[in-house]
Amino acid sequence: MKDIDKVIREAMNKEDREWFDRLGEPSLPMQVIESFKTRSSLIILWAIPGALVMTALCIYSGIGLYQASEPRELARWTAVFLTSLLFLSGLKFWYWLELQKNSLVREIKRLELQVARLAQRESGED
16 A cells, blocks of 8 residues: 555655645544544534443443342343443444544545646646
């Protein structure tokens, strides 16, 4: 993948290379902050407390599972633990997909901007 990036950078003129370097790729904490500025921000605001509740429930039920002595009690704590773990995993998986989607949208917008700049340059040369 690095070879194609090198070929693309060599094909750009100096101004475009500098402009592309300024845009950069945001770090993971910056991607998380940017996720609150998307159309899904309301869902994300609800998902984070939900993930915290599921984490607490997972820990609480894990402790209950460890302390259980009766088979019925063991089965109940196991069900609660596995259910909360499943919900927590689902939320984290969904959020990771949201971050990846935002990254993909960012790259598509960069491409659109490059195409627009190229079209502007082409029309200016005529």
